[in-house]
Amino acid sequence: MSRLLVLVRHGQSDWNLKNLFTGWKDPDLTEAGIAEARAAGRKLKEQGIVFDRAYTSDLIRAQHTLALIQEELGQTDLPVVRDLALNERNYGDLSGLNKDDARQRWGEEQVHVWRRSYDVPPPGGESLKDTVARVLPYYVQNILPAVLRGEKVLVAAHGNSLRALLMVLERLTPETIPTVELATGVPLVYRLNADSTVESKAILEA
Numbered sequence: 001m002s003r004l005l006v007l008v009r010h011g012q013s014d015w016n017l018k019n020l021f022t023g024w025k026d027p028d029l030t031e032a033g034i035a036e037a038r039a040a041g042r043k044l045k046e047q048g049i050v051f052d053r054a055y056t057s058d059l060i061r062a063q064h065t066l067a068l069i070q071e072e073l074g075q076t077d078l079p080v081v082r083d084l085a086l087n088e089r090n091y092g093d094l095s096g097l098n099k100d101d102a103r104q105r106w107g108e109e110q111v112h113v114w115r116r117s118y119d120v121p122p123p124g125g126e127s128l129k130d131t132v133a134r135v136l137p138y139y140v141q142n143i144l145p146a147v148l149r150g151e152k153v154l155v156a157a158h159g160n161s162l163r164a165l166l167m168v169l170e171r172l173t174p175e176t177i178p179t180v181e182l183a184t185g186v187p188l189v190y191r192l193n194a195d196s197t198v199e200s201k202a203i204l205e206a
């Protein structure tokens with residue numbers, strides 16, 4: 001039995017382009033982000049993948065990425081579930097601030113800790129640990145059962161909500177996750193074993 005799970009971070013957003021902390025704010029894709037999403041759809045179509053269902057967040061940059069991938073796949077009728085459990089990590093008081101300005105104001109090290117540590121939240125926001133606490137149950141209760149029963153599943157989400165999912169999927173630790181980065185619009189194609197461990201992983205690079 002095929003147990004296929006594809007994860008893709010949204011294409012470049014307007015605030016990614018402007019180097020702004022985004023979190024739960026809701027900018028849409030840039031023209032480049034739209035092109036990234038369409039390219040991801042074409043790469044998945046070249047793989048001959050026909051999905052059974054898709055999941056995304058409550059935020060337009062992920063929803064728009066998914067819709068564009070569906071168009072390229074010819075699967076605009078795919079069942080799609082939107083849930084805020086898959087939203088990006090909430091950057092709290094940093095949302096809307098320029099990342100370089102933040103480095104000037106609080107220092108390179110403090111901003112790196114807020115962006116990539118496991119359990120130190122930005123002021124008023126979520127740590128990666130907090131993000132795992134909402135992504136993990138959603139994955140185990142909704143996404144994983146569909147994959148294990150043989151449905152081909154596509155998840156379009158965000159840099160940190162997908163890093164949270166990767167911790168579960170690839171059994172990563174708080175010590176190893178800080179170095180994991182996800183490029184925008186690049187599909188990660190997983191095939192799982194019956195015990196939900198990873199049998200294979202392919203990164204469909206641009």
Ligand SMILES: O=C(O)[C@H](O)COP(=O)(O)O
Pocket residue numbers: 020021022023088091115158159160
């Ligand atoms: O929410 C954001 O600012 C980005 O999507 C992810 O930002 P990060 O890579 O700084 O966590």
